[in-house]
Amino acid sequence: MRALIIDDSRTMRIIISKIVREIGFETGDAGDGQEGLNWIAENGFPELVCCDWNMPEMNGLEFVQHARAMPGNEAMHIMMITTESEADNVMAALEAGANEYLMKPFTKESIQDKLSILGLVP
Amino acid sequence: MNELLNEFLVESYENMDQYEGSLIELEKDPTSKKLVSAIFRTLHTVKGTCGFLGLSRLEAIAHAGENLLSLVRDGVVSFNQAIASALLATGDAVRAILAQLEKTETEGDLDYSELVALLVSLQKPAAEGAASVAESAHPTKAAPTEARAVPVEAEAVPVKAPVKAAPATKAPAADPKPESKAVKAPVEVPVEASAAKAQPTAKAPEGDSPSGSKASDSTVRVNVELLDRLMNLVGELVLTRNQIVQLTGSLESVPMQAACHRLNHITTELQDRMMKTRVQPIDALWSKLPRTVRDLAQLCGKQIRLETEGAETELDRTVIEAIKDPMTHLLRNSVDHGVESPEERRAAGKNPEGRILLRAFHAAGLVTIEIIDDGGGIKVERVKARALERNLITPEKAATMSQQEVVNLIFQAGFSTAEKVSNISGRGVGMDVVKTQIEKIGGMVDMSTEVGKSTTCRIKIPLTLAIIPVVIVGCRGDRFAIPQTNLLEVIRLDKNLMVETVHETPVVRLRGNLLPIVFLDSVLAIKTGEREETQHLVVLQAGDRHFGLVVDTIHEAEEIVVKPLGRALTAVSCFAGATILGDGHVALILDIFGLGSRAAMFQSTRAANAFEEEAKAQGVGTGALLNELLVFHVGGIRAAMPLDMVSRLEEFSREQIEEAAGRQVIQYGGSIMPLISLSRALGFDETKSSDGRVQTIVYARNGRAVGLVIDGVEEIVRGNIEVQPAGRRSGVLGSAVIGKQITELIDAQDLVRTHASDLFE
Numbered sequence: 001m002r003a004l005i006i007d008d009s010r011t012m013r014i015i016i017s018k019i020v021r022e023i024g025f026e027t028g029d030a031g032d033g034q035e036g037l038n039w040i041a042e043n044g045f046p047e048l049v050c051c052d053w054n055m056p057e058m059n060g061l062e063f064v065q066h067a068r069a070m071p072g073n074e075a076m077h078i079m080m081i082t083t084e085s086e087a088d089n090v091m092a093a094l095e096a097g098a099n100e101y102l103m104k105p106f107t108k109e110s111i112q113d114k115l116s117i118l119g120l121v122p
Numbered sequence: 123m124n125e126l127l128n129e130f131l132v133e134s135y136e137n138m139d140q141y142e143g144s145l146i147e148l149e150k151d152p153t154s155k156k157l158v159s160a161i162f163r164t165l166h167t168v169k170g171t172c173g174f175l176g177l178s179r180l181e182a183i184a185h186a187g188e189n190l191l192s193l194v195r196d197g198v199v200s201f202n203q204a205i206a207s208a209l210l211a212t213g214d215a216v217r218a219i220l221a222q223l224e225k226t227e228t229e230g231d232l233d234y235s236e237l238v239a240l241l242v243s244l245q246k247p248a249a250e251g252a253a254s255v256a257e258s259a260h261p262t263k264a265a266p267t268e269a270r271a272v273p274v275e276a277e278a279v280p281v282k283a284p285v286k287a288a289p290a291t292k293a294p295a296a297d298p299k300p301e302s303k304a305v306k307a308p309v310e311v312p313v314e315a316s317a318a319k320a321q322p323t324a325k326a327p328e329g330d331s332p333s334g335s336k337a338s339d340s341t342v343r344v345n346v347e348l349l350d351r352l353m354n355l356v357g358e359l360v361l362t363r364n365q366i367v368q369l370t371g372s373l374e375s376v377p378m379q380a381a382c383h384r385l386n387h388i389t390t391e392l393q394d395r396m397m398k399t400r401v402q403p404i405d406a407l408w409s410k411l412p413r414t415v416r417d418l419a420q421l422c423g424k425q426i427r428l429e430t431e432g433a434e435t436e437l438d439r440t441v442i443e444a445i446k447d448p449m450t451h452l453l454r455n456s457v458d459h460g461v462e463s464p465e466e467r468r469a470a471g472k473n474p475e476g477r478i479l480l481r482a483f484h485a486a487g488l489v490t491i492e493i494i495d496d497g498g499g500i501k502v503e504r505v506k507a508r509a510l511e512r513n514l515i516t517p518e519k520a521a522t523m524s525q526q527e528v529v530n531l532i533f534q535a536g537f538s539t540a541e542k543v544s545n546i547s548g549r550g551v552g553m554d555v556v557k558t559q560i561e562k563i564g565g566m567v568d569m570s571t572e573v574g575k576s577t578t579c580r581i582k583i584p585l586t587l588a589i590i591p592v593v594i595v596g597c598r599g600d601r602f603a604i605p606q607t608n609l610l611e612v613i614r615l616d617k618n619l620m621v622e623t624v625h626e627t628p629v630v631r632l633r634g635n636l637l638p639i640v641f642l643d644s645v646l647a648i649k650t651g652e653r654e655e656t657q658h659l660v661v662l663q664a665g666d667r668h669f670g671l672v673v674d675t676i677h678e679a680e681e682i683v684v685k686p687l688g689r690a691l692t693a694v695s696c697f698a699g700a701t702i703l704g705d706g707h708v709a710l711i712l713d714i715f716g717l718g719s720r721a722a723m724f725q726s727t728r729a730a731n732a733f734e735e736e737a738k739a740q741g742v743g744t745g746a747l748l749n750e751l752l753v754f755h756v757g758g759i760r761a762a763m764p765l766d767m768v769s770r771l772e773e774f775s776r777e778q779i780e781e782a783a784g785r786q787v788i789q790y791g792g793s794i795m796p797l798i799s800l801s802r803a804l805g806f807d808e809t810k811s812s813d814g815r816v817q818t819i820v821y822a823r824n825g826r827a828v829g830l831v832i833d834g835v836e837e838i839v840r841g842n843i844e845v846q847p848a849g850r851r852s853g854v855l856g857s858a859v860i861g862k863q864i865t866e867l868i869d870a871q872d873l874v875r876t877h878a879s880d881l882f883e
Contacts, residue, residue, distance in 0.1 A: 105173025
């Protein structure tokens with residue numbers, strides 16, 4: 001299974017990728033929503049997208065809207081990575097088509113919990 | 123250090139640079155939503171990562187800043203200077219913690235609760251304070267006054283926050299070894315698109331990629347250490363290439379020659395490209411300056427707009443590193459002394475907001491950087507007065523100096539025009555230090571000013587420090603490299619140019635000036651090998667001082683790759699580095715500043731002036747060199763007089779000449795000195811120099827001095843001169859052949875007796 005990590009912070013990408021790889025995914029990464037879309041265009045839909053909220057160029061919400069408008073995206077799960085100060089945004093993202101959200105800071109266990117809710121891990 | 127923390131530090135430093143830059147821009151354009159979002163995001167990113175790394179202190183600060191920013195972003199609180207200052211202080215605090223992390227991997231134990239409290243207090247909308255008063259009789263009138271009071275009160279506080287953070291922020295800056303910084307900012311290396319595509323690993327072109335090639339595709343991040351290592355290897359390759367080229371030059375094998383030619387070619391190109399990977403736009407330095415200017419301007423109560431031109435101009439990063447301090451100092455100087463206060467500017471009919479322009483461009487293989495302010499200019503008379511007061515120049519010299527020369531006196535050691543020592547530019551670092559720093563990397567600096575309008579400071583620096591042009595010299599069998607930037611001329615020492623001793627200092631007389639000299643072998647205590655019979659004098663310049671260096675042989679001029687010295691030699695101030703010559707020999711590169719100070723050549727300018735004066739007086743007084751003649755021209759002929767008759771050579775400007783008691787006189791050394799026109803005294807037509815300068819020989823006897831006006835000095839000669847008595851002419855002893863030319867010998871005593879007898883009775 002493949003996971004795409006979209007975050008403008010390199011450090012965050014390293015952190016998330018590491019955890020997701022430990023769980024058993026192959027990972028790819030992108031620095032903002034537009035780069036995320038480009039990645040999908042090149043590599044096809046991954047099973048999982050972990051997407052940051054606040055990014056330059058294209059933010060997380062816009063990414064969800066664009067990605068969900070692409071044909072054939074149904075099997076892709078989107079998990080928004082957010083902080084408590086952005087809790088209001090979670091609803092907007094879920095409405096736009098995100099499947100789950102994850103509050104920073106998180107642990108390997110909390111990601112695993114969310115992924116099992118999505119049925120991606122046993 | 124853990125890789126994740128390292129990545130976090132690099133990223134957060136970048137974020138904070140951006141944070142600061144955007145904040146300063148926001149001050150100019152407070153309504154920009156885009157800027158607020160960008161600022162918010164940088165802080166948000168820092169905060170978001172803190173939780174994973176267990177950095178609670180940093181998280182708390184970033185969180186407080188972020189909350190305030192989100193209110194600004196949503197328009198609940200309007201952006202003002204108090205907020206700007208508090209947010210900048212937040213940036214400083216974040217940096218301080220980052221620096222601490224870099225050093226100790228802990229957050230340190232500085233207390234930032236005051237800063238956090240300030241950030242929280244600013245979250246109350248300014249209007250809220252007014253709201254409580256709103257119920258009073260005149261709500262509409264009371265509100266604005268109250269509202270204004272809030273930011274003013276708050277403004278006093280942010281000053282405290284940075285002060286608290288100061289010890290931590292300063293620590294990394296004061297660190298003398300930049301290498302010890304674990305986090306080196308990697309440079310973005312542009313990779314040409316074509317090259318990227320040609321790589322075998324590149325995927326087959328995918329035409330339907332939506333946005334074509336992205337910026338992130340054509341650049342890779344490379345660690346600077348790796349680049350330095352590569353540069354070093356290329357340097358080695360260049361040296362090896364040189365050796366091979368020299369060795370194969372004598373071979374007859376054509377294929378070998380051809381291969382060698384190719385090697386030569388490729389190496390040159392490789393070196394050239396390698397240099398390019400190390401360049402950075404000067405903006406890497408400049409982007410940090412708006413903050414400096416803003417803080418200073420606020421501190422001095424000035425309004426200053428900083429503009430840049432040519433921020434994309436590229437320079438080797440070592441050069442950028444080297445000009446950082448002098449550049450910042452010059453800019454501080456412009457803010458502090460250049461731009462006037464808003465009131466002064468208004469009074470002068472100028473825009474109360476001053477402007478400082480930073481401009482960079484490539485010209486003639488050098489990079490020129492200009493710092494131009496539109497302030498009141500440098501007051502030339504004040505500079506002159508100060509220089510006289512500090513004995514940096516003599517009154518005679520002062521009278522003949524051009525405005526340009528006077529202005530550049532501010533770069534002399536011991537000069538500082540600040541009337542009060544301000545904590546801005548008067549940090550105990552003078553402009554002379556700036557000059558020295560720039561000259562150390564082979565650069566130049568000068569000032570020019572237009573009174574009431576502007577001051578321009580111009581720095582010229584080489585593009586790189588890795589390869590420098592040098593002259594190779596030999597001393598007792600060893601080879602040394604002298605950087606061309608320090609070299610003025612090379613002269614063969616022979617019987618026309620002999621070493622004398624004045625005040626136990628060896629000197630030579632070079633075109634009428636005494637030049638102190640040092641012997642390379644004695645400075646470096648080289649005792650092996652033999653001195654050559656004929657030696658050479660290399661005239662060197664280090665800052666304002668000139669001196670001569672005696673070496674044995676002069677070899678070729680070369681462009682060499684500078685290699686750092688081993689640890690054992692770095693403590694020796696005489697060497698700037700080493701290089702390997704084409705024949706495989708190692709040559710040490712001489713550090714001219716270090717060498718000069720090691721040879722105790724660099725007294726202060728004042729002491730040097732005194733030395734010169736005394737040296738001249740002595741050289742004349744003892745009569746030890748009887749056969750020395752000063753050769754000059756006057757009235758179209760070549761004339762000479764014994765050097766022991768000459769007390770000094772002086773240059774005046776024509777306007778200084780006055781009439782008194784029917785005679786031309788000039789104020790000199792605190793008394794009145796009569797002038798005698800030598801050409802008129804000898805019966806020639808008087809010639810007037812076109813530049814308004816008057817050259818005189820000062821002849822002194824019994825405490826009285828007379829100035830003999832001549833057209834110009836030619837040289838000083840030494841040796842047995844045969845005088846042919848030629849006719850009886852007043853004031854002429856006879857003629858002689860000096861330097862293959864007929865020269866009239868002047869009888870100064872006789873002249874003075876005839877033309878100024880009253881003075882010497």
